[in-house]
Amino acid sequence: xxxxxAPLPGRSPAQDLGGTLFRYALPPFVLACVLxxxxxxxxxxxxxxxxxxxxxxxxxxxxxRGARRAEAxxxxxxxxxxxxxxAALGQLATGIAHEINTPLAIIGQETELxxxxxxxxxxxxxxxxxxxxxxxxxxxxxxxxCGEITHATLDLARRNDPVPQxxxxxxxxxxxxxxxxxxxxxxxxxxxxxxxxxxxxxxxxAPMLRQVILNLLVNAAQALENGGEITVSVSRxxxxxxxxxxxDNGPGIPPEHRDRIFNxxxxxxxxxxxxxxxxxxxxxxxxxxxxxxxxLDNPGGGARFVLRLPLGGPGPGxxxxx
Amino acid sequence: MSDTVRVLVVDDEPDFIRLFVKxxxxxxxxxxxxxxxxxxxxxxxxxxxxxxxxDVRMPGMDGLETLKEIRTRHPQVEVIxxxxxxxxxxxxxxxxxxxxxxxxxxxxIDDLLExxxxxxxxxxxxxxxxxxx
Numbered sequence: 001x002x003x004x005x006a007p008l009p010g011r012s013p014a015q016d017l018g019g020t021l022f023r024y025a026l027p028p029f030v031l032a033c034v035l036x037x038x039x040x041x042x043x044x045x046x047x048x049x050x051x052x053x054x055x056x057x058x059x060x061x062x063x064x065r066g067a068r069r070a071e072a073x074x075x076x077x078x079x080x081x082x083x084x085x086x087a088a089l090g091q092l093a094t095g096i097a098h099e100i101n102t103p104l105a106i107i108g109q110e111t112e113l114x115x116x117x118x119x120x121x122x123x124x125x126x127x128x129x130x131x132x133x134x135x136x137x138x139x140x141x142x143x144x145x146c147g148e149i150t151h152a153t154l155d156l157a158r159r160n161d162p163v164p165q166x167x168x169x170x171x172x173x174x175x176x177x178x179x180x181x182x183x184x185x186x187x188x189x190x191x192x193x194x195x196x197x198x199x200x201x202x203x204x205x206a207p208m209l210r211q212v213i214l215n216l217l218v219n220a221a222q223a224l225e226n227g228g229e230i231t232v233s234v235s236r237x238x239x240x241x242x243x244x245x246x247x248d249n250g251p252g253i254p255p256e257h258r259d260r261i262f263n264x265x266x267x268x269x270x271x272x273x274x275x276x277x278x279x280x281x282x283x284x285x286x287x288x289x290x291x292x293x294x295x296l297d298n299p300g301g302g303a304r305f306v307l308r309l310p311l312g313g314p315g316p317g318x319x320x321x322x
Numbered sequence: 323m324s325d326t327v328r329v330l331v332v333d334d335e336p337d338f339i340r341l342f343v344k345x346x347x348x349x350x351x352x353x354x355x356x357x358x359x360x361x362x363x364x365x366x367x368x369x370x371x372x373x374x375x376x377d378v379r380m381p382g383m384d385g386l387e388t389l390k391e392i393r394t395r396h397p398q399v400e401v402i403x404x405x406x407x408x409x410x411x412x413x414x415x416x417x418x419x420x421x422x423x424x425x426x427x428x429x430x431i432d433d434l435l436e437x438x439x440x441x442x443x444x445x446x447x448x449x450x451x452x453x454x455x
Contacts, residue, residue, distance in 0.1 A: 152418070155418065161451065163444055163447045163448045163451060164447075165440065165443060165444060165447065175423075175424070175425075176413075178426065179405075179410055179413050179424060179426065180410040180413075182407075182426065183407075183409045183410040183411070183413075184410070206422075206423075206440070206444070207417065207420070207421070207422050207423070207444070210417050210423070210424070211414070211417045211418055214410065214413060214414050214417055215414060217410065218410045218411065218414050221410065281418070
Protein backbone atom coordinates (compact mmCIF):
# COMPACT_ATOMS: atom_id res chain seq x y z
CA UNK A 1 0.00 0.00 0.00
CA UNK A 2 1.68 3.19 -1.08
CA UNK A 3 -0.65 5.92 -0.01
CA UNK A 4 -3.58 6.60 2.23
CA UNK A 5 -5.51 9.73 1.48
CA ALA A 6 -5.22 12.26 4.35
CA PRO A 7 -4.92 10.02 7.39
CA LEU A 8 -7.30 11.04 10.10
CA PRO A 9 -6.45 9.86 13.59
CA GLY A 10 -8.71 10.71 16.47
CA ARG A 11 -6.76 12.43 19.24
CA SER A 12 -5.94 16.13 19.07
CA PRO A 13 -8.38 18.64 20.62
CA ALA A 14 -8.85 20.51 17.33
CA GLN A 15 -9.74 17.30 15.61
CA ASP A 16 -12.11 16.40 18.41
CA LEU A 17 -13.85 19.75 18.12
CA GLY A 18 -14.05 19.64 14.35
CA GLY A 19 -15.04 16.02 14.31
CA THR A 20 -17.68 16.49 16.98
CA LEU A 21 -19.15 19.47 15.17
CA PHE A 22 -19.11 17.56 11.94
CA ARG A 23 -20.56 14.35 13.30
CA TYR A 24 -23.29 15.57 15.56
CA ALA A 25 -24.18 19.11 14.66
CA LEU A 26 -23.90 19.18 10.92
CA PRO A 27 -26.29 16.56 9.56
CA PRO A 28 -29.28 17.80 11.64
CA PHE A 29 -28.30 21.40 10.85
CA VAL A 30 -28.22 20.79 7.11
CA LEU A 31 -31.43 18.79 7.33
CA ALA A 32 -33.07 21.63 9.24
CA CYS A 33 -31.89 24.07 6.56
CA VAL A 34 -33.32 21.93 3.81
CA LEU A 35 -36.61 21.50 5.66
CA UNK A 36 -36.84 25.21 6.45
CA UNK A 37 -35.97 25.99 2.87
CA UNK A 38 -38.65 23.66 1.56
CA UNK A 39 -41.54 26.02 2.28
CA UNK A 40 -39.54 29.20 1.73
CA UNK A 41 -38.31 28.80 -1.80
CA UNK A 42 -35.94 31.30 -3.38
CA UNK A 43 -33.04 33.29 -1.99
CA UNK A 44 -33.74 32.50 1.64
CA UNK A 45 -33.45 28.75 1.12
CA UNK A 46 -30.25 29.30 -0.79
CA UNK A 47 -28.78 31.46 2.01
CA UNK A 48 -29.59 28.81 4.58
CA UNK A 49 -28.01 26.24 2.31
CA UNK A 50 -24.88 28.29 1.89
CA UNK A 51 -24.62 28.75 5.65
CA UNK A 52 -24.77 24.97 5.97
CA UNK A 53 -22.06 24.59 3.35
CA UNK A 54 -19.90 27.09 5.22
CA UNK A 55 -20.30 25.12 8.41
CA UNK A 56 -19.42 21.91 6.58
CA UNK A 57 -16.23 23.40 5.20
CA UNK A 58 -15.26 24.88 8.57
CA UNK A 59 -15.83 21.60 10.38
CA UNK A 60 -13.85 19.70 7.82
CA UNK A 61 -10.97 22.16 8.01
CA UNK A 62 -10.82 21.93 11.77
CA UNK A 63 -10.84 18.17 11.54
CA UNK A 64 -8.06 18.14 8.96
CA ARG A 65 -5.89 20.62 10.86
CA GLY A 66 -6.02 18.29 13.83
CA ALA A 67 -5.33 15.34 11.58
CA ARG A 68 -2.16 16.82 10.16
CA ARG A 69 -0.63 17.12 13.64
CA ALA A 70 -1.26 13.58 14.72
CA GLU A 71 0.49 10.54 13.34
CA ALA A 72 -1.13 7.11 13.15
CA UNK A 73 -3.37 6.81 10.09
CA UNK A 74 -6.87 5.58 10.75
CA UNK A 75 -8.66 4.43 7.68
CA UNK A 76 -12.18 4.05 9.09
CA UNK A 77 -12.40 7.65 10.31
CA UNK A 78 -11.32 8.94 6.94
CA UNK A 79 -13.93 6.82 5.25
CA UNK A 80 -16.56 8.00 7.74
CA UNK A 81 -15.71 11.66 7.20
CA UNK A 82 -15.84 11.17 3.42
CA UNK A 83 -19.24 9.51 3.68
CA UNK A 84 -20.72 12.09 6.01
CA UNK A 85 -19.34 14.94 3.97
CA UNK A 86 -20.92 13.36 0.94
CA ALA A 87 -24.25 13.03 2.75
CA ALA A 88 -24.22 16.70 3.88
CA LEU A 89 -23.14 18.02 0.50
CA GLY A 90 -25.67 15.73 -1.16
CA GLN A 91 -28.51 17.22 0.86
CA LEU A 92 -27.42 20.74 0.04
CA ALA A 93 -26.89 19.97 -3.62
CA THR A 94 -30.31 18.33 -3.87
CA GLY A 95 -31.98 21.49 -2.60
CA ILE A 96 -30.16 23.62 -5.13
CA ALA A 97 -30.78 21.18 -7.98
CA HIS A 98 -34.52 21.23 -7.24
CA GLU A 99 -34.55 25.04 -7.22
CA ILE A 100 -32.66 25.26 -10.50
CA ASN A 101 -34.70 22.66 -12.38
CA THR A 102 -37.77 24.88 -12.67
CA PRO A 103 -36.12 27.97 -14.20
CA LEU A 104 -34.16 25.57 -16.40
CA ALA A 105 -37.39 24.07 -17.73
CA ILE A 106 -38.73 27.57 -18.45
CA ILE A 107 -35.58 28.55 -20.37
CA GLY A 108 -35.86 25.32 -22.35
CA GLN A 109 -39.49 25.95 -23.27
CA GLU A 110 -38.84 29.58 -24.24
CA THR A 111 -35.99 28.36 -26.43
CA GLU A 112 -38.35 26.05 -28.28
CA LEU A 113 -40.82 28.90 -28.80
CA UNK A 114 -38.00 31.14 -30.04
CA UNK A 115 -37.07 28.50 -32.60
CA UNK A 116 -40.64 28.59 -33.96
CA UNK A 117 -40.62 32.43 -34.08
CA UNK A 118 -37.35 32.39 -36.01
CA UNK A 119 -38.89 30.04 -38.58
CA UNK A 120 -41.64 32.61 -39.18
CA UNK A 121 -39.17 35.51 -39.41
CA UNK A 122 -36.74 33.70 -41.67
CA UNK A 123 -38.53 34.76 -44.84
CA UNK A 124 -37.94 38.50 -44.33
CA UNK A 125 -34.39 38.43 -42.93
CA UNK A 126 -32.69 35.12 -43.73
CA UNK A 127 -29.20 36.10 -42.55
CA UNK A 128 -30.07 37.35 -39.11
CA UNK A 129 -32.45 34.39 -38.81
CA UNK A 130 -29.52 32.03 -39.33
CA UNK A 131 -27.50 33.81 -36.64
CA UNK A 132 -30.38 33.71 -34.19
CA UNK A 133 -30.94 30.07 -34.96
CA UNK A 134 -27.31 29.24 -34.17
CA UNK A 135 -27.54 31.16 -30.90
CA UNK A 136 -30.76 29.39 -29.95
CA UNK A 137 -29.16 26.02 -30.69
CA UNK A 138 -26.28 26.91 -28.35
CA UNK A 139 -28.72 27.91 -25.61
CA UNK A 140 -30.61 24.65 -26.02
CA UNK A 141 -27.35 22.70 -25.80
CA UNK A 142 -26.29 24.45 -22.58
CA UNK A 143 -29.73 23.98 -21.02
CA UNK A 144 -29.39 20.28 -21.76
CA UNK A 145 -25.98 20.30 -20.10
CA CYS A 146 -27.35 22.01 -16.96
CA GLY A 147 -30.15 19.46 -16.89
CA GLU A 148 -27.65 16.61 -16.90
CA ILE A 149 -25.86 18.18 -13.94
CA THR A 150 -29.03 18.66 -11.89
CA HIS A 151 -30.18 15.13 -12.66
CA ALA A 152 -26.83 13.66 -11.67
CA THR A 153 -26.93 15.73 -8.47
CA LEU A 154 -30.37 14.50 -7.55
CA ASP A 155 -29.20 11.00 -8.35
CA LEU A 156 -26.37 11.43 -5.86
CA ALA A 157 -28.74 11.91 -2.96
CA ARG A 158 -31.39 9.42 -4.04
CA ARG A 159 -31.34 6.56 -1.60
CA ASN A 160 -32.16 3.47 -3.57
CA ASP A 161 -31.57 0.51 -1.35
CA PRO A 162 -29.35 -2.09 -2.96
CA VAL A 163 -31.11 -5.32 -3.94
CA PRO A 164 -28.50 -8.03 -3.26
CA GLN A 165 -28.17 -10.99 -5.62
CA UNK A 166 -25.48 -13.67 -5.81
CA UNK A 167 -23.09 -12.13 -8.30
CA UNK A 168 -20.15 -13.50 -10.25
CA UNK A 169 -17.75 -10.56 -9.86
CA UNK A 170 -15.35 -11.58 -12.61
CA UNK A 171 -18.17 -12.04 -15.14
CA UNK A 172 -19.67 -8.69 -14.18
CA UNK A 173 -16.31 -6.91 -14.44
CA UNK A 174 -15.63 -8.62 -17.76
CA UNK A 175 -18.95 -7.35 -19.21
CA UNK A 176 -17.92 -3.79 -18.43
CA UNK A 177 -14.35 -4.29 -19.69
CA UNK A 178 -15.68 -5.72 -22.97
CA UNK A 179 -17.97 -2.71 -23.40
CA UNK A 180 -15.16 -0.21 -22.86
CA UNK A 181 -12.77 -2.26 -24.95
CA UNK A 182 -15.12 -2.23 -27.91
CA UNK A 183 -15.74 1.50 -27.53
CA UNK A 184 -12.02 2.27 -27.24
CA UNK A 185 -10.96 0.33 -30.33
CA UNK A 186 -8.35 2.34 -32.19
CA UNK A 187 -7.43 4.48 -29.18
CA UNK A 188 -4.26 2.50 -28.46
CA UNK A 189 -5.51 1.16 -25.13
CA UNK A 190 -4.79 -2.42 -24.13
CA UNK A 191 -6.67 -4.28 -21.42
CA UNK A 192 -5.16 -6.77 -19.00
CA UNK A 193 -7.43 -9.06 -16.99
CA UNK A 194 -6.50 -10.79 -13.76
CA UNK A 195 -9.49 -12.71 -12.49
CA UNK A 196 -8.75 -15.06 -9.60
CA UNK A 197 -10.18 -18.48 -10.43
CA UNK A 198 -12.64 -20.17 -8.09
CA UNK A 199 -14.02 -16.97 -6.58
CA UNK A 200 -17.21 -17.51 -4.56
CA UNK A 201 -20.24 -15.46 -5.61
CA UNK A 202 -20.65 -12.10 -3.88
CA UNK A 203 -24.02 -11.07 -2.48
CA UNK A 204 -24.35 -7.55 -3.83
CA UNK A 205 -26.32 -5.24 -6.10
CA ALA A 206 -25.22 -6.10 -9.64
CA PRO A 207 -26.51 -2.91 -11.35
CA MET A 208 -24.93 -0.63 -8.73
CA LEU A 209 -21.61 -2.41 -9.00
CA ARG A 210 -21.76 -2.18 -12.81
CA GLN A 211 -22.16 1.56 -12.46
CA VAL A 212 -19.09 1.87 -10.22
CA ILE A 213 -16.83 -0.36 -12.33
CA LEU A 214 -17.89 1.23 -15.61
CA ASN A 215 -17.32 4.68 -14.10
CA LEU A 216 -13.77 3.74 -13.11
CA LEU A 217 -13.09 2.21 -16.53
CA VAL A 218 -14.37 5.29 -18.37
CA ASN A 219 -12.18 7.51 -16.17
CA ALA A 220 -9.17 5.28 -16.80
CA ALA A 221 -9.75 5.34 -20.56
CA GLN A 222 -10.10 9.13 -20.49
CA ALA A 223 -6.81 9.40 -18.59
CA LEU A 224 -5.08 7.49 -21.41
CA GLU A 225 -5.43 10.10 -24.14
CA ASN A 226 -2.31 8.84 -25.89
CA GLY A 227 -2.99 5.18 -25.30
CA GLY A 228 -1.75 2.91 -22.55
CA GLU A 229 -2.80 -0.02 -20.45
CA ILE A 230 -5.80 -0.64 -18.21
CA THR A 231 -5.54 -3.51 -15.72
CA VAL A 232 -8.63 -4.98 -14.11
CA SER A 233 -8.37 -7.57 -11.39
CA VAL A 234 -10.85 -9.45 -9.23
CA SER A 235 -9.62 -11.34 -6.19
CA ARG A 236 -10.46 -12.48 -2.68
CA UNK A 237 -9.75 -10.22 0.26
CA UNK A 238 -9.18 -12.41 3.29
CA UNK A 239 -11.91 -14.86 4.23
CA UNK A 240 -14.95 -12.64 3.91
CA UNK A 241 -14.24 -10.03 1.28
CA UNK A 242 -13.59 -9.45 -2.40
CA UNK A 243 -11.53 -6.85 -4.25
CA UNK A 244 -12.03 -5.30 -7.66
CA UNK A 245 -9.14 -3.15 -8.87
CA UNK A 246 -9.03 -0.86 -11.89
CA UNK A 247 -5.58 0.55 -12.69
CA ASP A 248 -4.13 2.58 -15.54
CA ASN A 249 -0.65 3.74 -16.47
CA GLY A 250 -1.72 7.29 -17.30
CA PRO A 251 -0.51 10.50 -15.62
CA GLY A 252 -1.93 9.46 -12.22
CA ILE A 253 -3.59 11.63 -9.58
CA PRO A 254 -1.40 14.32 -7.99
CA PRO A 255 -1.16 13.93 -4.18
CA GLU A 256 -2.84 17.31 -3.62
CA HIS A 257 -5.96 16.05 -5.44
CA ARG A 258 -6.18 12.72 -3.63
CA ASP A 259 -8.44 13.76 -0.80
CA ARG A 260 -10.68 15.83 -3.06
CA ILE A 261 -11.42 13.48 -5.93
CA PHE A 262 -14.45 11.98 -4.15
CA ASN A 263 -15.95 15.43 -3.48
CA UNK A 264 -19.00 16.28 -5.56
CA UNK A 265 -18.17 18.62 -8.45
CA UNK A 266 -14.41 18.17 -8.14
CA UNK A 267 -13.11 17.52 -11.63
CA UNK A 268 -9.91 17.99 -13.59
CA UNK A 269 -11.59 17.22 -16.90
CA UNK A 270 -12.17 20.01 -19.41
CA UNK A 271 -15.55 21.82 -19.12
CA UNK A 272 -18.39 19.75 -20.50
CA UNK A 273 -16.38 16.52 -20.31
CA UNK A 274 -17.54 15.45 -16.87
CA UNK A 275 -19.89 16.66 -14.18
CA UNK A 276 -17.42 15.95 -11.38
CA UNK A 277 -20.00 13.68 -9.79
CA UNK A 278 -18.82 10.27 -11.02
CA UNK A 279 -16.52 9.37 -8.14
CA UNK A 280 -18.87 10.80 -5.47
CA UNK A 281 -21.61 8.61 -6.90
CA UNK A 282 -19.19 5.65 -6.73
CA UNK A 283 -18.36 6.43 -3.09
CA UNK A 284 -22.05 6.69 -2.22
CA UNK A 285 -22.78 3.35 -3.90
CA UNK A 286 -19.86 1.56 -2.23
CA UNK A 287 -21.13 2.82 1.12
CA UNK A 288 -24.57 1.43 0.46
CA UNK A 289 -23.02 -1.88 -0.60
CA UNK A 290 -21.21 -2.09 2.74
CA UNK A 291 -17.87 -1.75 0.93
CA UNK A 292 -15.25 0.92 0.35
CA UNK A 293 -13.40 2.65 -2.45
CA UNK A 294 -9.82 3.88 -2.21
CA UNK A 295 -7.28 5.28 -4.61
CA LEU A 296 -3.63 4.19 -4.69
CA ASP A 297 -0.56 4.77 -6.81
CA ASN A 298 -0.18 2.19 -9.52
CA PRO A 299 3.22 0.47 -9.23
CA GLY A 300 3.90 1.20 -12.90
CA GLY A 301 2.70 4.82 -12.64
CA GLY A 302 -0.86 6.03 -13.02
CA ALA A 303 -3.82 5.58 -10.71
CA ARG A 304 -5.36 2.48 -9.21
CA PHE A 305 -8.82 2.35 -7.66
CA VAL A 306 -9.61 -0.46 -5.24
CA LEU A 307 -13.14 -1.58 -4.40
CA ARG A 308 -13.66 -3.74 -1.32
CA LEU A 309 -16.87 -5.71 -0.93
CA PRO A 310 -18.15 -8.02 1.79
CA LEU A 311 -18.87 -11.48 0.36
CA GLY A 312 -22.00 -11.83 2.46
CA GLY A 313 -23.82 -8.70 1.33
CA PRO A 314 -24.36 -5.18 2.64
CA GLY A 315 -25.97 -6.41 5.88
CA PRO A 316 -28.12 -4.27 8.13
CA GLY A 317 -25.32 -1.99 9.38
CA UNK A 318 -24.46 -0.18 6.19
CA UNK A 319 -26.04 3.16 7.05
CA UNK A 320 -23.43 5.70 8.11
CA UNK A 321 -23.68 6.01 11.87
CA UNK A 322 -22.84 9.26 13.59
CA MET B 323 -47.21 -14.28 -8.72
CA SER B 324 -46.84 -16.11 -12.00
CA ASP B 325 -43.55 -17.78 -12.83
CA THR B 326 -43.62 -16.80 -16.48
CA VAL B 327 -41.37 -13.84 -17.18
CA ARG B 328 -43.20 -11.14 -19.13
CA VAL B 329 -40.83 -9.45 -21.55
CA LEU B 330 -41.23 -6.49 -23.91
CA VAL B 331 -38.62 -6.09 -26.66
CA VAL B 332 -38.21 -2.64 -28.24
CA ASP B 333 -36.26 -2.29 -31.48
CA ASP B 334 -36.79 -0.38 -34.72
CA GLU B 335 -35.95 -3.42 -36.88
CA PRO B 336 -39.10 -5.51 -37.47
CA ASP B 337 -37.07 -8.59 -38.46
CA PHE B 338 -35.15 -8.47 -35.19
CA ILE B 339 -38.36 -8.24 -33.18
CA ARG B 340 -40.03 -11.09 -35.05
CA LEU B 341 -37.05 -13.37 -34.50
CA PHE B 342 -36.69 -12.33 -30.87
CA VAL B 343 -40.34 -12.98 -30.04
CA LYS B 344 -40.22 -16.36 -31.79
CA UNK B 345 -36.99 -17.56 -30.14
CA UNK B 346 -37.77 -16.39 -26.62
CA UNK B 347 -41.38 -17.61 -26.73
CA UNK B 348 -39.93 -21.08 -27.34
CA UNK B 349 -38.02 -20.65 -24.07
CA UNK B 350 -41.30 -20.16 -22.22
CA UNK B 351 -41.13 -16.40 -21.87
CA UNK B 352 -44.23 -14.30 -22.45
CA UNK B 353 -42.82 -11.94 -25.09
CA UNK B 354 -44.28 -8.94 -26.90
CA UNK B 355 -42.45 -6.66 -29.32
CA UNK B 356 -42.83 -3.01 -30.39
CA UNK B 357 -40.89 -0.78 -32.80
CA UNK B 358 -40.31 2.49 -30.94
CA UNK B 359 -40.01 4.26 -27.59
CA UNK B 360 -43.49 5.81 -27.63
CA UNK B 361 -45.03 2.43 -28.55
CA UNK B 362 -43.16 0.87 -25.64
CA UNK B 363 -44.61 3.44 -23.23
CA UNK B 364 -48.12 2.78 -24.59
CA UNK B 365 -47.63 -0.94 -24.17
CA UNK B 366 -46.38 -0.54 -20.60
CA UNK B 367 -49.35 1.65 -19.73
CA UNK B 368 -51.73 -1.14 -20.79
CA UNK B 369 -49.87 -4.37 -19.91
CA UNK B 370 -47.96 -5.85 -17.00
CA UNK B 371 -44.30 -6.36 -17.94
CA UNK B 372 -41.38 -7.60 -15.83
CA UNK B 373 -38.41 -6.91 -18.08
CA UNK B 374 -37.95 -4.58 -21.07
CA UNK B 375 -35.18 -5.34 -23.56
CA UNK B 376 -34.46 -1.99 -25.16
CA ASP B 377 -32.30 -1.09 -28.16
CA VAL B 378 -30.10 1.96 -27.53
CA ARG B 379 -30.12 3.32 -31.05
CA MET B 380 -33.56 4.10 -32.46
CA PRO B 381 -34.77 6.95 -34.65
CA GLY B 382 -36.87 9.60 -32.90
CA MET B 383 -37.07 8.87 -29.20
CA ASP B 384 -33.86 6.92 -28.59
CA GLY B 385 -33.20 4.15 -26.11
CA LEU B 386 -31.80 6.38 -23.36
CA GLU B 387 -34.78 8.77 -23.52
CA THR B 388 -37.14 5.80 -23.46
CA LEU B 389 -35.26 4.33 -20.50
CA LYS B 390 -35.60 7.63 -18.60
CA GLU B 391 -39.37 7.63 -19.17
CA ILE B 392 -39.77 3.97 -18.22
CA ARG B 393 -37.82 4.47 -14.99
CA THR B 394 -40.01 7.44 -14.09
CA ARG B 395 -43.39 5.95 -14.99
CA HIS B 396 -42.77 2.27 -14.19
CA PRO B 397 -39.95 2.03 -11.64
CA GLN B 398 -40.83 -1.59 -10.88
CA VAL B 399 -39.92 -2.68 -14.44
CA GLU B 400 -36.32 -3.78 -15.07
CA VAL B 401 -34.64 -2.66 -18.28
CA ILE B 402 -31.84 -4.39 -20.19
CA UNK B 403 -30.19 -2.17 -22.81
CA UNK B 404 -28.99 -3.67 -26.10
CA UNK B 405 -26.27 -1.93 -28.03
CA UNK B 406 -24.82 -2.65 -31.44
CA UNK B 407 -21.86 -0.32 -31.30
CA UNK B 408 -20.59 -0.41 -27.72
CA UNK B 409 -19.92 3.03 -26.37
CA UNK B 410 -18.69 3.22 -22.81
CA UNK B 411 -20.17 6.70 -22.30
CA UNK B 412 -23.66 5.75 -23.45
CA UNK B 413 -23.34 2.55 -21.40
CA UNK B 414 -22.52 4.58 -18.32
CA UNK B 415 -25.44 6.90 -19.01
CA UNK B 416 -27.80 3.94 -19.37
CA UNK B 417 -26.62 2.25 -16.21
CA UNK B 418 -26.69 5.54 -14.29
CA UNK B 419 -30.28 6.03 -15.44
CA UNK B 420 -31.13 2.74 -13.79
CA UNK B 421 -30.76 0.07 -16.48
CA UNK B 422 -30.28 -3.35 -14.88
CA UNK B 423 -27.82 -4.57 -17.50
CA UNK B 424 -26.15 -3.50 -20.71
CA UNK B 425 -25.66 -6.13 -23.39
CA UNK B 426 -23.79 -5.98 -26.68
CA UNK B 427 -25.19 -7.30 -29.94
CA UNK B 428 -24.76 -9.92 -31.20
CA UNK B 429 -25.70 -11.93 -28.12
CA UNK B 430 -26.05 -15.64 -27.45
CA ILE B 431 -29.64 -16.50 -26.75
CA ASP B 432 -28.86 -18.50 -23.58
CA ASP B 433 -26.73 -15.67 -22.26
CA LEU B 434 -29.47 -13.09 -22.75
CA LEU B 435 -32.04 -15.50 -21.34
CA GLU B 436 -29.95 -15.81 -18.17
CA UNK B 437 -29.69 -12.01 -17.89
CA UNK B 438 -33.44 -11.61 -18.34
CA UNK B 439 -33.98 -14.16 -15.55
CA UNK B 440 -31.58 -12.31 -13.27
CA UNK B 441 -33.32 -9.00 -14.00
CA UNK B 442 -36.64 -10.65 -13.19
CA UNK B 443 -35.16 -12.06 -9.95
CA UNK B 444 -33.92 -8.54 -9.10
CA UNK B 445 -37.42 -7.11 -9.56
CA UNK B 446 -38.95 -9.84 -7.37
CA UNK B 447 -36.39 -9.35 -4.60
CA UNK B 448 -36.91 -5.60 -4.64
CA UNK B 449 -40.65 -6.02 -4.41
CA UNK B 450 -40.36 -8.37 -1.45
CA UNK B 451 -37.91 -5.98 0.23
CA UNK B 452 -40.37 -3.12 -0.21
CA UNK B 453 -43.22 -5.21 1.11
CA UNK B 454 -41.14 -6.28 4.07
CA UNK B 455 -40.08 -2.70 4.89
